[in-house]
Amino acid sequence: MSRATGRAPPRGSPWTFEPPDIGILFVVSGPSGAGKTTLVQNALANVPGLTFSVSVTTRAARDGEVEGKDYQFVSDAAFAAMVEADALLEHATVYGRRYGTPRAAVVAALAHGQSVLLEIDVVGAAQVRARMPESVHVFVLPPTVESLEERLRARGADGDDAVRRRMAEATEQLRPAPTYDYVIVNRDLDEAQVCFEAVLVAEMFRVGRRRSALGRVLRDLPRR
DSSP, X not given: OOTTTSSOOOOSSOOOOOOOSSXXXXXXXXXTTSSHHHHHHHXXXXXXXXXXXXXXXXXXXXXXXXXXTTBEEOOHHHHHHHHHTTOEEEEEEETTEEEEEEHHHHHHHHHTTOEEEEEOOHHHHHXXXXXXXXXXXXXXEOSOHHXXXXXXXXXXXXXXXXXXXHHHHHHHHHTTGGGSSEEEEOSSHHHHHHHHHHHHHHHHTOGGGOXXXXXXXXXXXXXX
């Protein structure tokens, strides 16, 4: 146990286990500054069988962003064609730029037993829930609204106007939190990481997702 906090220390090494028979689509949401991106990135490094869904967007790539890793960058016409072909699990327009989740890549990953982490806002999450009700939704919550504003200001990357805008957005992002399957309160990153990964792993060990493991053992039982 940690002497400073009385909690178990964060995991020092990745989990090791056989992935489930069928992958799980995990949808992760939360307001800007809640820490969801850090939790997702750490989980990808720690939990076996996890992959990240790369979104498609019409905005230009920013410095340091890599095509196919951070986003798939497409034209407005190409995006519209994807919408028309029903090739996106969800899509939305943010500040005049369009964002969406390609359906084919997610479905292929799940069919091969990979679980997919999808980090999107609450509007997109609702669309995914309607299309894939079996998806598992996790909301990352700040301990208080005041602490969220403090984190945004501590970044030093945004001026007062930008912080006010982000806080207004956070209000709308927080309202649907009770509709999610799990909530992770990120008051301490190490604690939140353990809890977040515990949710992912527990879902992977549901009986319905472990039929092959059950079959290997139960088939050798003596008949009654």
